[in-house]
Amino acid sequence: AQSVTQLDSHVSVSEGTPVLLRCNYSSSYSPSLFWYVQHPNKGLQLLLKYTSAATLVKGINGFEAEFKKSETSFHLTKPSAHMSDAAEYFCVVSDTGYSTLTFGKGTMLLVSP
Amino acid sequence: EAGVAQSPRYKIIEKRQSVAFWCNPISGHATLYWYQQILGQGPKLLIQFQNNGVVDDSQLPKDRFSAERLKGVDSTLKIQPAKLEDSAVYLCASSSADQGTQYFGPGTRLTVL
Numbered sequence: 391a392q393s394v395t396q397l398d399s400h401v402s403v404s405e406g407t408p409v410l411l412r413c414n415y416s417s418s419y420s421p422s423l424f425w426y427v428q429h430p431n432k433g434l435q436l437l438l439k440y441t442s443a444a445t446l447v448k449g450i451n452g453f454e455a456e457f458k459k460s461e462t463s464f465h466l467t468k469p470s471a472h473m474s475d476a477a478e479y480f481c482v483v484s485d486t487g488y489s490t491l492t493f494g495k496g497t498m499l500l501v502s503p
Numbered sequence: 504e505a506g507v508a509q510s511p512r513y514k515i516i517e518k519r520q521s522v523a524f525w526c527n528p529i530s531g532h533a534t535l536y537w538y539q540q541i542l543g544q545g546p547k548l549l550i551q552f553q554n555n556g557v558v559d560d561s562q563l564p565k566d567r568f569s570a571e572r573l574k575g576v577d578s579t580l581k582i583q584p585a586k587l588e589d590s591a592v593y594l595c596a597s598s599s600a601d602q603g604t605q606y607f608g609p610g611t612r613l614t615v616l
Contacts, residue, residue: 434607
């Protein structure tokens with residue numbers, strides 16, 4: 391069975407400061423891991439994905455995530471937050487490559503000027 | 504390339520009424536998914552189609568929910584009769600066989616009064 395725990399329901403940062411959104415996963419196999427972003431009234435957009443290649447994954451809009459098997463973590467980071475980054479972020483795990491996705495409950499990122 | 508299209512974007516109905524949602528996936532994508540996203544939670548898979556066949560409907564409440572994908576392209580999700588707890592955003596996603604990444608539509612927000 392697979393599951394995802396997003397450790398913070400809300401994260402608040404100031405514009406220009408670093409972003410850290412935390413995610414721990416549980417998987418019976420070598421998982422594929424994803425981060426999706428959801429802006430208000432918009433569809434989910436894929437930020438980045440890990441599929442057993444390099445453990446440091448670079449995504450769109452300056453985001454990156456590091457797969458740490460020993461810690462079962464896949465935290466999302468960005469060096470400098472922008473106002474447009476304010477949205478809800480979902481960590482997602484799949485045991486079967488891409489097909490069956492299990493979503494975390496989401497982390498709402500708030501960015502203040 | 505056009506994205507996943509969904510309609511309507513919003514729907515308000517009373518309990519015990521019926522409702523239908525429509526999804527048009529990205530052209531050429533063989534796999535289509537319907538998710539339910541309740542407020543404050545991550546999306547949960549309801550049903551997955553491969554072309555016009557059902558791959559996984561284990562979490563679909565079959566006593567009231569039904570879905571079809573005629574001709575392996577468009578899909579319709581129906582709820583009959585609706586309950587208050589069906590209030591949610593219904594997301595459609597599609598993926599291609601070779602790439603596998605799921606692309607999401609904007610969703611239909613259903614309110615059941």
